[in-house]
Amino acid sequence: MATNSNDGEAFRYDAEVRPGEKRHIMYEVGESYLGDPIEIPVTIINGVHAGPKVFVSAAMHGDEVNGVKVVQEVADRYDPQELSGTIVCLHVLNVPGYRAHMRYLPIYDRDLNRAFPGREDGNEGQQIAKVIYDRFISNCDMGVDFHTSTRNKVTIFHTRADMSDPAVAEVANAFLSAVVLDGAGSKGMMRRIASENGIPTITVEMGEAQRYQPVMVDVALDHLHNLFAYFGMIDAEFESEPVWQRIVGSKEKRWIRSNAGGWVDMNWGPYPIVEEGKSVCTVSDHFKREEHVVEAPFTGLIIGMAANPITVPGQIIAHVVSIDEAERPIIEKIVDEGGYERIGTYHWMGRRPHPTEPEGGVAEAPPAPEEGEV
Numbered sequence: 001m002a003t004n005s006n007d008g009e010a011f012r013y014d015a016e017v018r019p020g021e022k023r024h025i026m027y028e029v030g031e032s033y034l035g036d037p038i039e040i041p042v043t044i045i046n047g048v049h050a051g052p053k054v055f056v057s058a059a060m061h062g063d064e065v066n067g068v069k070v071v072q073e074v075a076d077r078y079d080p081q082e083l084s085g086t087i088v089c090l091h092v093l094n095v096p097g098y099r100a101h102m103r104y105l106p107i108y109d110r111d112l113n114r115a116f117p118g119r120e121d122g123n124e125g126q127q128i129a130k131v132i133y134d135r136f137i138s139n140c141d142m143g144v145d146f147h148t149s150t151r152n153k154v155t156i157f158h159t160r161a162d163m164s165d166p167a168v169a170e171v172a173n174a175f176l177s178a179v180v181l182d183g184a185g186s187k188g189m190m191r192r193i194a195s196e197n198g199i200p201t202i203t204v205e206m207g208e209a210q211r212y213q214p215v216m217v218d219v220a221l222d223h224l225h226n227l228f229a230y231f232g233m234i235d236a237e238f239e240s241e242p243v244w245q246r247i248v249g250s251k252e253k254r255w256i257r258s259n260a261g262g263w264v265d266m267n268w269g270p271y272p273i274v275e276e277g278k279s280v281c282t283v284s285d286h287f288k289r290e291e292h293v294v295e296a297p298f299t300g301l302i303i304g305m306a307a308n309p310i311t312v313p314g315q316i317i318a319h320v321v322s323i324d325e326a327e328r329p330i331i332e333k334i335v336d337e338g339g340y341e342r343i344g345t346y347h348w349m350g351r352r353p354h355p356t357e358p359e360g361g362v363a364e365a366p367p368a369p370e371e372g373e374v
């Protein structure tokens with residue numbers, strides 16, 4: 001390659017990473033109760049060639065760790081000598097929460113993802129957010145922030161993005177997002193603030209808190225690779241749009257809640273689809289004297305559900321998005337051909353095995369022992 005194509009520029013935060021350099025740093029964003037620094041691990045991969053600057057971030061919620069593995073792999077995998085543009089890897093945004101295996105910033109349960117763009121004279125979360133936003137996010141052109149479901153729930157691999165913003169939609173599509181929950185996001189949420197400020201950002205939700213789910217991590221890495229290829233950052237083939245996509249508006253999704261306390265037996269299957277007016281699950285007491293049927297309000301795809309089989313009235317059983325008759329065979333085909341993991345999950349509480357799976361689990365990528373079905 002001709003040397004004159006090495007037109008990359010230095011990446012600046014409050015120091016400088018030169019084109020062709022990969023730098024791992026611990027960056028101070030605040031102070032602990034002992035007065036020592038809170039530092040977040042950051043890797044900056046600055047390509048020798050000019051191109052977009054993309055951040056990938058994880059553990060905004062400290063117990064959501066699937067994305068931490070994604071970011072670690074990205075930081076390891078990409079070579080600045082073969083990169084056009086810059087990848088900014090923010091491995092763990094909420095270090096105090098990560099250390100404590102907690103979603104929020106200890107000890108006042110502040111949500112870091114409601115603290116953006118931050119304030120210099122604000123609360124402890126806003127001050128951390130300000131440093132992260134000013135030094136790294138605001139110096140990027142787009143971003144992908146990785147999350148999981150909250151504890152005791154599980155979610156399929158999906159994206160949250162403001163699809164009314166064409167720049168955000170382009171990032172979501174380049175990431176090959178199949179299921180997209182469309183919306184701007186809450187006040188103070190990083191993706192909302194960044195997107196409003198011209199840094200189109202999407203959130204990716206995948207799996208469970210406090211788990212390492214390699215199937216989902218691999219899917220995320222594949223989709224990020226496509227995003228880098230789409231924006232010309234790496235020399236690789238890219239797909240211009242997802243094979244199947246469902247953009248979900250606020251009225252097309254619903255949390256289905258339990259109507260009784262007891263043990264949950266799921267009644268859906270073999271596809272992760274529930275039918276209007278039919279049983280999603282039964283809830284029974286220990287003597288099986290009473291069985292309460294929880295019905296689906298509409299026909300839909302299950303995109304999330306409780307990971308704990310005991311429940312009380314009002315507790316969430318499943319998160320469902322409506323699907324139309326034309327989409328149903330597409331979803332069934334995806335599941336038939338690749339199993340549940342092809343639509344983004346392999347761990348469904350109490351589900352009936354799909355006919356293509358061996359009894360007791362999924363053929364590829366067996367779950368870790370603590371996630372086993374025994």
Ligand SMILES: [Zn+2]
Nearest residue numbers: 061064147148
């Ligand atoms: Zn989260």
